[in-house]
Amino acid sequence: MILELIDGKKISAEIKDELKAEVEELKKQGKEACLAVVLVGDDPASAVYVKNKKKACEYIGVKSLSYELPASTSETELLELIDRLNKDDSVNGILVQLPLPSQIDENKVIRAIAPEKDVDGFHPQNVGALLIGEKGYVSCTPAGVIQLLKRSGVSIEGKECVVIGRSNIVGKPMGVLLLRENGTVTIAHSRTKDLKDICKRADILVAAVGKPKMITEEYIKEGAVVIDVGIHRMDNGKLCGDVDFDRVKDHVSKITPVPGGVGPMTIAMLMNNVVEAVR
Ligand code: NAD
DSSP states (O other), rough: OOOOOHHHHHHHHHHHHHHHHHHHHHTTTTOOOOEEEESSSHHHHHHHHHHHHHHHHHHHEEEEEEEEOOOOOOOOHHHHHHHHHOOOOOEEEEOOOOOTTTTSSSSHHHHHGGGGGGGTTTSHHHHHHHHHSSSSOOHHHHHHHHHHHHHHTOOTTEEEEEOOOOTTTTTTHHHHHHTTTEEEEEEEOOOOSHHHHHHHTTTEEEEEOOOOBBBBBGGGGGEEEEEOOOOEEEEEEEOSSSSHHHTTTTTEEEEEOOSSSHHHHHHHHHHHHHHHHHH
């Protein structure tokens, strides 16, 4: 079988270039996009994510406002900032980088962001809209997976799709999006019995399980398309996914590498949501 790598770096660059052109057009119509990015505390991984999000804004021509708050910030202080940003007409999108320090209730924060500015797509109103097929912001990582599949010529309609993982930000919206594309969807999780057998049915297997290299050839149907959402740093400093790439590569038709697969798509889809806010 000829193995094809699904190149998330290339596809995300294409999407960002399309958005950049669209932002220019919108500017000619007097419409400007502005994303407010809020970071609380000094988690190094979060700082890198925020930096990359700001860089992407700059690339596509979107203004970004940065709010870097100390780890001691109270819930009330953060909610007050969100309230100000909700009321500020010059701000189209609000992103609060997760995780938040333990004194702040993440669910309260997610619900405080106005749904029409919730470019992460985490607000229950947007999640509900996705479920019933109405317009709303879609969570960026699963939206990125759909783009990876579509832009690499994988048709979803009628396919057996298995998603491993049922988190609110990846697994569940992933299942709903695949269903929306007319896939036949199974969502597997930590209590699933016979996981290998279920995964072996999949024409499209999405691993969002959070366990390094858990998915081996024993989970793969010959010729399947495999999307690896996991990101883990190994002891040798290199990154790996939830899929054991070397063990599955001779059994799949297409697969996303880690790094360079799903990772870069998340930011591209965030940018898409920011532009959507002004469309
Ligand atoms: P999570 O820990 O919230 O969810 C993991 C899910 O996997 C759970 O629903 C659980 O039921 C299931 N699970 C755990 N052990 C299992 C097992 N042994 N068998 C079957 N199912 C099992 O994680 P998450 O936030 O959904 O993220 C999943 C992975 O994706 C992580 O590695 C994370 O780092 C990565 N991630 C990547 C991006 C990106 O941009 N590429 C974005 C978000 C998350």
